[in-house]
Amino acid sequence: MEYKHIPVMLKEVMDAINLKSGDRVIDCTLGGAGYTSVISKLVGDTGKVISFDLDNLAIENAKKIIKEKKLTNITLINDGFDNLKLGLSNIKEKSEFDAVVMDLGLSSAQLVDERRGFSFQKDTVLDMTFGGDGEDGNATQEIVNYTGERELEKIISQYGGEKFARRIAAGIVKARKIAEIKRTGELINILEDCIPKSYVNSSKIHFATRTFQALRIASNDELTRLQKVLPQALEVLKPGGRLVVVSFHSLEDRIVKQFFKEENRDCICPPEIPVCRCEHESKIKIITKKPIAASTSEIKNNPRSRSAKLRIGEKNRNKK
Ligand SMILES: C[S@@+](CC[C@H](N)C(=O)[O-])C[C@H]1O[C@@H](n2cnc3c(N)ncnc32)[C@H](O)[C@@H]1O
Numbered sequence: 001m002e003y004k005h006i007p008v009m010l011k012e013v014m015d016a017i018n019l020k021s022g023d024r025v026i027d028c029t030l031g032g033a034g035y036t037s038v039i040s041k042l043v044g045d046t047g048k049v050i051s052f053d054l055d056n057l058a059i060e061n062a063k064k065i066i067k068e069k070k071l072t073n074i075t076l077i078n079d080g081f082d083n084l085k086l087g088l089s090n091i092k093e094k095s096e097f098d099a100v101v102m103d104l105g106l107s108s109a110q111l112v113d114e115r116r117g118f119s120f121q122k123d124t125v126l127d128m129t130f131g132g133d134g135e136d137g138n139a140t141q142e143i144v145n146y147t148g149e150r151e152l153e154k155i156i157s158q159y160g161g162e163k164f165a166r167r168i169a170a171g172i173v174k175a176r177k178i179a180e181i182k183r184t185g186e187l188i189n190i191l192e193d194c195i196p197k198s199y200v201n202s203s204k205i206h207f208a209t210r211t212f213q214a215l216r217i218a219s220n221d222e223l224t225r226l227q228k229v230l231p232q233a234l235e236v237l238k239p240g241g242r243l244v245v246v247s248f249h250s251l252e253d254r255i256v257k258q259f260f261k262e263e264n265r266d267c268i269c270p271p272e273i274p275v276c277r278c279e280h281e282s283k284i285k286i287i288t289k290k291p292i293a294a295s296t297s298e299i300k301n302n303p304r305s306r307s308a309k310l311r312i313g314e315k316n317r318n319k320k
Helices: 010-017 034-043 056-068 081-089 108-112 139-146 149-160 165-178 184-194 197-202 209-220 222-236 250-264 296-301 303-307
Strands: 024-027 048-052 074-077 097-103 237-247 284-286 309-315
Touching: 010 034, 010 097, 010 237, 010 309, 024 034, 034 048, 034 097, 048 081, 056 074, 056 108, 081 222, 097 222, 139 149, 139 165, 139 209, 149 165, 149 209, 165 184, 209 222, 222 237, 222 250, 237 250, 250 284, 250 309, 296 303
Parallel strands: 024 048, 024 097, 048 074, 097 237
Antiparallel strands: 237 309, 284 309
């Protein structure tokens, strides 16, 4: 299968990390190797790129690109970026990186991969795990078939912002009593029965969009993984190194914003404590007070970029 993905905000990300020959970079989300290939060229033979992805499809595609383009400075790690430090422990470069980049969510290639179930456009195996290969019994099917009704409602409402979450959770629970839900088509039929017809016909977005987003986030534990990787990324950066995150929905962006804010402050004691007890020290300078959005022309060429938000933080230089 050809791996198709247009990198989002590539120029803005490269401007943010402003690389030079010999630099060392971690790309937490290899995807179609769009960022990784450009970074590899910019840092040259004396530099290094370490790229993570949960998805073997991305890793195998990158191996081909590396061979074709004769890139010699890339190390691929087929694991979650939340295992950043563990992944680095097996290789020579463990810290003092010039930049860490993350381009969250899924790639266009994953969306159209018919072995899995990220898309509501086709009837495929219900599997929205980034590292999955369409096996039955995957995390998405576990959530849909075995999560309690209230918890399911919470997932669909909180991660998807779906206003019909209660009806949808009830519909799923009713349907799964008859037979396990194993295909995207089965889930779509349930959603169509639960969501009012007037809404299905009038909404600008497909009626399954929000539920699919929610199940994808839950299947991959996306928010927890993001919370876990940010401190590790900051730790392995060298002073003055940059942490750049592109996110695609407000839940992710809020985590990044909050992390930057907290790591920017010297004291993180609750306001009711009169004298600082936390001994927390500011570790990061916030470069983007407001997130950067994709340009109008990029959005026109690549509609996927319309919800992208880019935030940049810079690890504090050593205090004299
Ligand atoms: C939007 S794509 C990245 C595209 C890439 N920047 C490019 O230019 O081609 C996101 C990739 O991150 C991977 N991914 C998402 N969450 C991950 C995680 N927690 N750990 C590792 N990889 C992850 C997905 O499998 C997907 O391949």
